[in-house]
Structures are given as structure tokens and as C-alpha cells.
Amino acid sequence: MQKITTLFTLLFFAVIVMASAKPHQSLTSSVVSETCPSIGVSFTITGAAASTLNNNGVSTTVVIANEGMMQVSPLTATISTNNLRFLTKWTSNGNVAERGIPLPVSRPDGVSDLSYFSNSYGSYSRINPAISGFTSQTMTPFIDANNNGQFDEASECIGAPVLITFVINAPVSTTNCTDVTFSYVVTSSSSTTNLVTVANTNPSSSTIQMTSGDYFQVGALTTNTSVAALRFIENVAFSGPVITDMGLITAPLLTFNTSAGTYFNRTYGPYMLPESSISVVLSSTITPYLDLNFDGQYNAGTECLGKPAYLVYQIKRPVSTTIACADVTFSYTLTGNTPVPLSNTSPVSPTIILGSGGSLQFSQGTSNVPLNNLRFLEKVTYSSPVITDIGLITAASLTFSSGANTVNNRYFDRSVGPFVLPDPAVTVVISVTAIPYIDLNGDQQYNPDNECFGKSLTYVLVCNNALFTVQSGPWNSPSIWLWGRVPDLSTPVTISHTVTVPNYVAGQAKQVSYGPGGRILFQKGSLLRLGGEPCNPMTADPHTLLTQNTWQVDELRSMSNNVIDYYKRGATTGNTSNYDNSNIYRFFVDGTGEYTNDGIVKPITWNFVNAERTKVRITESATTYNWENLILTPFSLEYTEYANRNGSNLLGQIRRTVR
Numbered sequence: 199m200q201k202i203t204t205l206f207t208l209l210f211f212a213v214i215v216m217a218s219a220k221p222h223q224s225l226t227s228s229v230v231s232e233t234c235p236s237i238g239v240s241f242t243i244t245g246a247a248a249s250t251l252n253n254n255g256v257s258t259t260v261v262i263a264n265e266g267m268m269q270v271s272p273l274t275a276t277i278s279t280n281n282l283r284f285l286t287k288w289t290s291n292g293n294v295a296e297r298g299i300p301l302p303v304s305r306p307d308g309v310s311d312l313s314y315f316s317n318s319y320g321s322y323s324r325i326n327p328a329i330s331g332f333t334s335q336t337m338t339p340f341i342d343a344n345n346n347g348q349f350d351e352a353s354e355c356i357g358a359p360v361l362i363t364f365v366i367n368a369p370v371s372t373t374n375c376t377d378v379t380f381s382y383v384v385t386s387s388s389s390t391t392n393l394v395t396v397a398n399t400n401p402s403s404s405t406i407q408m409t410s411g412d413y414f415q416v417g418a419l420t421t422n423t424s425v426a427a428l429r430f431i432e433n434v435a436f437s438g439p440v441i442t443d444m445g446l447i448t449a450p451l452l453t454f455n456t457s458a459g460t461y462f463n464r465t466y467g468p469y470m471l472p473e474s475s476i477s478v479v480l481s482s483t484i485t486p487y488l489d490l491n492f493d494g495q496y497n498a499g500t501e502c503l504g505k506p507a508y509l510v511y512q513i514k515r516p517v518s519t520t521i522a523c524a525d526v527t528f529s530y531t532l533t534g535n536t537p538v539p540l541s542n543t544s545p546v547s548p549t550i551i552l553g554s555g556g557s558l559q560f561s562q563g564t565s566n567v568p569l570n571n572l573r574f575l576e577k578v579t580y581s582s583p584v585i586t587d588i589g590l591i592t593a594a595s596l597t598f599s600s601g602a603n604t605v606n607n608r609y610f611d612r613s614v615g616p617f618v619l620p621d622p623a624v625t626v627v628i629s630v631t632a633i634p635y636i637d638l639n640g641d642q643q644y645n646p647d648n649e650c651f652g653k654s655l656t657y658v659l660v661c662n663n664a665l666f667t668v669q670s671g672p673w674n675s676p677s678i679w680l681w682g683r684v685p686d687l688s689t690p691v692t693i694s695h696t697v698t699v700p701n702y703v704a705g706q707a708k709q710v711s712y713g714p715g716g717r718i719l720f721q722k723g724s725l726l727r728l729g730g731e732p733c734n735p736m737t738a739d740p741h742t743l744l745t746q747n748t749w750q751v752d753e754l755r756s757m758s759n760n761v762i763d764y765y766k767r768g769a770t771t772g773n774t775s776n777y778d779n780s781n782i783y784r785f786f787v788d789g790t791g792e793y794t795n796d797g798i799v800k801p802i803t804w805n806f807v808n809a810e811r812t813k814v815r816i817t818e819s820a821t822t823y824n825w826e827n828l829i830l831t832p833f834s835l836e837y838t839e840y841a842n843r844n845g846s847n848l849l850g851q852i853r854r855t856v857r
Contacts, residue, residue, distance in 0.1 A: 283341075293331040296319075378488065386407065386415075413465050430454075548658070550658070553666065573609075609632075696715070696716075811828070
């Protein structure tokens with residue numbers, strides 16, 4: 199039971215969320231409702247010191263010592279907390295570990311309840327001891343009126359978010375520690391008089407004002423130590439996306455390690471805003487150290503960090519007198535395997551699925567401005583190499599400039615591809631950000647002095663070796679599959695129609711996902727071998743297996759309020775509960791069902807919540823039960839269950855058999 203206790207203790211940072219949130223949209227959409235109450239929340243997080251947090255829109259920094267813990271206080275709120283939930287969004291700079299386990303750079307958006315508060319978390323440490331660890335947390339409160347564990351935009355109210363930045367500090371070293379002082383001048387290209395002096399003898403931040411499209415110049419270094427071994431660790435926090443000489447930056451935090459010889463007497467930029475209605479603030483912490491062994495990195499055991507300097511860049515939209523700086527809206531349909539409508543007025547970043555060998559079709563676009571001078575800067579990043587109509591792309595990112603309505607270089611009404619995978623087993627994820635602007639002088643490039651960016655559009659293209667059904671029919675018929683080929687053990691497939699595996703046929707696939715209406719029917723002697731389980735073939739799809747039987751508990755291990763419950767059918771000792779004739783489920787094909795407990799039958803509703811049909815959500819009365827990691831056979835059902843039942847968190851591992 200130690201594993202269950204550990205999971206339960208790490209509900210928040212391990213992101214065992216109480217229910218699935220709607221990705222992206224639920225964290226950014228607003229609700230217009232006259233009955234929407236004002237939600238105010240506050241609590242305290244104690245790391246190296248106590249920090250009070252609330253949802254006033256101001257980010258709070260919580261410092262945690264390396265190998266340190268943090269304590270979260272009880273929540274106070276201006277409303278009743280009975281149905282109060284939080285949409286959670288979490289990112290990291292990749293240099294944070296909890297109890298020695300590295301935390302990922304990002305996690306799926308989720309929903310947390312009040313179990314996050316009044317708890318201790320940690321210990322936290324840095325993976326790379328040379329730099330600090332950063333995490334960024336957004337907690338947006340909402341009233342879960344129907345208590346279904348998710349945010350429903352049409353009927354529920356969302357409040358302002360709590361913004362938190364966690365910093366895991368480096369330990370203080372006393373070995374070879376030399377006081378280092380340094381200073382330099384930073385100048386913005388918008389004005390020779392717009393300059394600031396940055397010095398680590400100044401305890402406050404220096405601020406430099408910049409206009410979108412500006413460069414900044416870093417002057418010569420003044421220091422009290424040898425420049426040969428002097429290096430700098432620079433941590434930069436971004437309040438929003440910004441386009442730099444490195445491309446479009448969307449990460450909230452970046453860390454750089456540079457030598458004194460390359461950092462100074464340089465020009466950086468230009469810095470441009472991808473959104474026409476916002477400004478962006480870059481907060482930079484520049485920490486010096488002496489690289490005694492000249493290995494290009496900070497070694498905490500033998501090298502010492504000096505006192506940091508602080509610099510803030512405020513990048514603002516230039517004032518324009520031309521009507522071309524009006525907000526630009528555009529929309530079109532992009533077709534991979536299926537059509538997906540795209541618009542820069544939508545808060546959602548859609549995903550387009552494309553099979554290897556397929557092409558993208560861009561429809562004719564619509565816009566609120568004339569298309570003749572509308573152009574797009576398109577920033578494209580690639581997770582791995584892919585072959586396109588311009589050849590094999592191995593670069594991590596590329597930038598394109600395309601016109602909306604030009605003959606040879608048009609953005610709309612075109613076909614791009616085919617996209618072919620060099621390695622059929624490797625899925626390629628392509629992230630695209632398209633930024634519109636009005637090309638007033640027709641020179642086919644962006645001029646920051648008199649031309650303005652509109653709001654950007656972002657989407658993700660997933661190119662894999664998957665096959666999709668295009669109609670119902672036999673599994674071994676090429677006509678039912680996209681691209682007209684029957685899948686093998688290396689091919690993931692998505693079933694969106696009724697597919698029959700004929701008599702004595704052994705179908706093959708790497709893995710199976712289901713779209714709306716997807717069913718697999720097995721005839722006499724047929725089966726489906728999966729790439730991951732070639733010796734354990736499927737003989738029915740999960741929907742069929744789940745609905746054709748009544749399921750009773752065979753073995754159960756669970757915990758609620760630190761109370762352990764155990765049951766094994768047929769055991770004469772060791773059981774803490776008796777489920778011989780209770781806790782019985784029956785699932786119907788229409789998404790309803792029955793739950794029987796001690797002879798009392800209650801109605802339920804249920805549905806699969808992922809395409810692989812390995813997760814099920816069940817609602818009984820006012821309680822939602824989440825089943826994950828489903829393993830289904832014709833005779834058994836195993837899963838992990840979690841729920842919030844009557845205000846208590848429940849976590850369990852359960853095996854059921856056919857009754």
C-alpha cells in the first residue's frame with residue numbers, strides 16, 4: 199500500500215487530477231453570464247519563506263531551497279467551497295525533480311479540487327546543479343455547479359487565475375568564492391537616449407523600454423575580476439510569446455549560459471510582438487560565476503555564484519496612424535484525413551491528423567481585410583525529420599513568408615505535400631504558427647515602422663503511419679482503409695465504422711483507436727493481433743466486451759481518508775469489506791447502465807473518454823468515478839479507479855470477473 203499512499207500524497211504535482219479538463223479551451227475561454235459571482239481565493243505557500251497568493255492577476259514567486267519542501271495552507275474564498283474547483287496548467291524548465299524523480303516540461307491541463315490545500319509537498323531538487331529550477335503554475339477557480347468534475351462553459355462560471363512561479367534555488371557555496379562585481383550599458387535601437395546601466399551592485403531591477411521591431415545593444419563589460427574565466431547564467435521569464443532572432447518563443451522560461459567574451463558588445467534582436475493587442479515583459483536574472491576549470495558550466499562543489507543583476511525589457515506595440523494596424527481576422531479549412539476549420543479568432547489550437555503519404559489541402563480563405571496585401575509569417579517546428587514537397591527536412595524549425603492572394607506564393611487555396619515519414623515507426627509532430635500582417639508597400643516582408651501584426655493562429659499537424667477506416671466492410675479489404683492498404687503489425691489504426699474480421703482471418707495492427715461509431719465484429723475463428731501484444735490477440739473490441747457481461751468484484755484494494763479497504767472473492771481471512779453480492783456493474787450499449795449494491799439498483803451513465811477505449815467515466819447519483827488503464831478480456835476487467843465521493847478522495851486498484 200506504500201505506492202498508493204505516495205500517489206495520493208502527490209495529487210497536485212504528480213497531476214492525479216480529479217477529472218479531465220477541456221484542453222486549452224477551458225483555460226482560456228470566458229463566460230458571459232449575468233449571474234456570474236465574483237470568485238476570490240487566497241492561500242499561503244511556505245517554501246524558503248511564506249508567500250501569500252490570490253487570484254488578482256499578479257504572478258507570485260515562491261522560492262524553495264534545494265532539497266526543500268513546501269507547505270500549502272488551507273484555502274480561503276469569497277464563496278462557498280463546496281463546488282469550488284481549479285483548472286490547472288503546469289510547465290517547467292526541465293530542471294526540477296520531486297523526491298529524485300524528474301518532472302516533465304509540461305503536463306496535460308487538468309482539474310484539481312480542495313485536496314491540494316493543507317498539504318506538504320517535496321522534497322524538490324535541481325537536476326542540473328549549475329542552474330536554478332523553475333516551474334510555472336496557473337490555477338483558475340470555477341464553480342462546478344453540477345459537480346461533474348469539469349468546467350462547462352455554457353452553464354458554469356470561471357474566475358481570475360492564480361499565477362505562481364516556483365524557483366528551486368542553488369545552494370550557497372563557500373569554496374573558491376570570490377565577490378564578483380560587474381556592470382554594462384543596454385541601449386534600445388528605438389532611441390539612443392533609451393539606455394540603462396545594469397549592475398549587480400544595484401539591488402533593484404533596471405528597466406529598458408522597447409518598441410516591437412527594436413534591437414537592443416549590450417555594451418562593454420566592467421568588472422573587478424578576470425574576464426577569461428567569467429561566465430553568466432541568465433534566466434529569462436517571458437510574460438507572453440515574442441519573436442526574436444531565435445524565432446518565436448512561447449516557453450515561459452529559458453536559461454542561457456554564456457561567456458563574458460560572447461555576451462557583451464553585441465546586438466540582439468529584433469524583438470517583435472506576434473499579437474497586436476498586447477505588450478510583453480521579459481524579466482532577466484544575470485548571475486556571474488568563475489569557470490575555474492573552463493568546462494563551460496557551473497560546478498557547485500568548486501565554483502561560486504556571484505550576486506545577480508536584474509533587467510526588465512518592456513516591449514510595446516508602436517503607435518500607428520495607419521488603418522492597416524486594425525485587427526486582422528482570417529479563417530480557412532485545412533484538410534488532412536478530415537477537414538478542420540481554422541480561425542485566428544478561436545482560442546483553441548486544433549490538431550490535424552495526416553497519414554504518411556498524405557497531403558494537406560488549404561481552402562480559399564476569408565478575411566476582414568483585402569487579401570491582396572495580406573501576408574503571413576509562418577513559423578514551423580519539426581519533432582523529427584520528414585520528407586515534404588521541398589525535400590527532406592532535418593532542421594528543427596523553419597520560417598516561411600507567404601501571400602494570401604499571390605499567384606506563385608499563396609497561402610490559401612493550395613495543396614502542400616505529400617508528407618512522407620523516413621522511418622514509418624516514428625510519428626512526426628509539426629507545430630505551425632501563422633502570423634498575419636498587411637504588406638503596405640508590397641515588398642513581401644514585414645516592416646515594423648509602419649506595418650502591424652494581427653493575432654496569430656497556431657495548430658499542430660501529426661503525421662504518422664496510421665490508417666483510418668473510410669467505410670464499413672471486412673478488415674482485409676483495402677477499400678475500407680485510407681490509402682487503400684491493409685494494416686500490418688507496424689500500423690496504428692483508427693476505427694470509425696463497423697469493421698468485420700471474417701471467418702478464420704487473423705487481422706493485424708500496431709494499436710487500435712476508435713472514432714465515433716467505431717466497432718470491430720469478430721466472426722468464427724477470427725482474431726486481431728496487435729503489435730504490442732502479438733501473443734494476446736483481441737477477440738472483441740472494448741465496447742463489446744464491456745457491454746456483453748455483468749461485472750462483479752473479484753479483488754479490490756482501495757484507500758479513502760487514509761482508510762485501506764481490501765476484498766478477495768472466496769477468501770476466508772483478510773477481507774475488510776464484503777462485496778460478495780454488492781458493487782456490481784452492468785453497462786448498456788446506449789451509455790446507460792445499472793449499479794447494484796446490497797440489492798439496491800441505481801442507474802448510471804458511462805462513456806469512454808479516450809480513443810483507445812482504456813479510460814471510462816461513470817456517473818452514479820452526484821459522484822463521478824474514473825476508471826483508467828483498462829485491461830479487458832472476455833472474462834475479466836482490471837483498472838485503476840479514482841473519485842471524490844462525499845468530499846473524500848478515493849483511489850483503488852480493482853479486478854472484476856463476469857457474474
